[in-house]
Amino acid sequence: MTTPAAADPTPTTGRRAVGGMRALTLATAFAAASGYLVMLVAGRTLGPSDYPLFATYWGAFFALGGVANGLMQETTRAVRSARVGPAAVLPAPGTGGRVRLLPAGLMLGLVLACVVAVSAPAWPRLGLPAFSGVGVAVMAVGILGFSLQAATAGALSGTERWGLYAVLLTVDAALRLGVAGVAWWAGDAGLGFAFATVAGTVTWAVMIALSPATREALTRAVDVGRRRFWRNTASAMLASAGTAALVVGFPVFVTATVRESDPAPLVGAVILAITLTRAPLLVPLTSFQSAIIVYFVQRRELGPRALAGPLGLVTAVGLVGAGAAWL
Template sequence: MSDDVDQGPVRGTIGRVTVATLIAAASGYLVLLLAARHLGAAGYAVFAVFWAAYGMVTGTQNGQLQETTRAVRAALDTHRTPADRLRARPWLINTTIGLVLAALVAATSPLWSGQVFTDERWLSVLLLSVGVASFAVYAHLAGALSGALAWGPFAVLLSVDALIRLVGAVVAVALDGEVTAFLVITVIGSVSWMAVLLTSSEARAAVGLHGDVTPRHFTGNTVTAMAAAAASAVLVMGFPVLINATGGDDADTATVGAVVLAVTLTRAPLLVPLNSFQGVLITRFVDGRRHLMVALRAPVAVVAAIGVVGSAAAWLVGPWLLTTVFGADFQLAGVTLAAFTLGATALALLTVTGAAAIAVGSHRWYATGWWVATLASAGLLLVPLGVEGRVAIALIGGPIVGMSIHGLAFARRSAAMAVSTRD
């Protein structure tokens, strides 16, 4: 394998994956817009809760995609040995994990579904169970395609997933569908793996690829990656809940609303595309694992540069955009919006270092970094400041702590490699 990470096989993928990411992001926003306008406030509240619940669970399942990408890429980069028959079949393990998760959702639903789903309770449980099982196959195929560097089918998979939901939403509005239709639309996109497998020979070739480790090792790695992805889901999607939970009774409702909106808006430009590029990043780091710090330079520099420019823009024009687009109630200072953008940048950098950690097999360090970051952010939200100040500190401080954990893992790995080289 060449050690020149800058000449790696990810070259030429940026355009296709970027277009797919833009399609996915735009489709997601349009679905939410159509649902809000068509269902009204009461109906949208039911739909939004299910949308968030599905996003939280599938966000955890992104750990399946990440470990599959690493395992398949490492296997393709390793000469085959007589022990090949002992190596994992990721499709079988991921499918099993999906079925187990679906069964757990269904079996435990009497304990929590009444508090989460106030309307359409049992339909929501059924759809969530089916969606979890289907998404496990989707995550596997996305990971296998990333590991095999099959970026064309990967981009199609990402696009079709989003477009199925958008077309479904348009049809639901045209036919005057109710909340039930939008609940189905939420999960139906994950069946895009069927369409891709039927139409792409590359996808059919990739879906059955072996991993680089035994089934037991692959399963353990996947569960650990999912644990880290769960922390990520809490820190990303659940952060508004943390703000409310730590706000106290004296928090101004209007200010909290403006802060929650601003946090969401400042994160989207970095985190939405970065999540779609997880497979690209992991393959880069797997191929450059002998010189990991070199492989990290370009992604870290790009994310940091975007973050700095975005923070300056948020400071200068952010307050005007908030009040002009969303109304006079959403008033925040430019320095606050700049700090939130820096926080989004720190979270994006933690995502990059996490991808590097999982790529080199440091799964426990990867999970530890994310969970420590989540706990640190929650703790920093308790500092005795106004909501803007404590949110800014938590957004920046938590990810920095998490990155420090990942950095420690990289330092230990470099020291071990240096000792091995001398021996």
């Protein structure tokens, strides 16, 4: 079933979209820089012996967050697909009914929070003995907020409100950095940095409270019914889970398999070094993922030819990066 579509307020080729992309680029740079600072502040405060504990907690949280990002990816695709073309697409009868984005984020968040709670007995064996108890509760609440934030980010991206998406990224990073700064100032030995890890996940609530455009974006229709939406989301989550586990969650694997004879300062130094060197790659890729999805949704008719531009850009950046690494 279709209904006439209203003109999209932020077309991809418009001047506002260009300004939004510029804001998104600046927000990505700020998020990357603040992530560096959090890592360095934590390393300075905790020292090489205790840093692996924080790095493992951080890695476990963002590995789960990487899984939840599957919801952001499908929300972006579904919202934008419903807006492409001369008509807005609504789900046909018998497809499970209309998807409501914020309740979808709440549902996924509750499931992941339950996973965190159920896994608590295994935390000491994974290298997280100091974070059992309160740390488990902090991560459970944090991943619930992260899932709601994923739904919000997907809605903003699907409606091409790149300026607001940039604000979301900036506030998220600023909150995390601010709480880490307080933990450093207070000389906290652990839990303060656990709170810093999840601090940015309240940004979705701030955006909804202060931005009518964010609330409007979350009411947008998607191009599939509930059953298809969740199948697509599950596929996206499964695809992102492997990457999240290996790339973001690697400190968990390191601390879970470390031997008692391995010097803790050396383990902490290795984890910190890898974390700092991967950030320039991971932060931009994650931040611009939604923009890439929108790009391909709007060029579906081009097929493989739509890959030419992004692949050329990635190749150019890779060559520059490889040259810098060689030097």
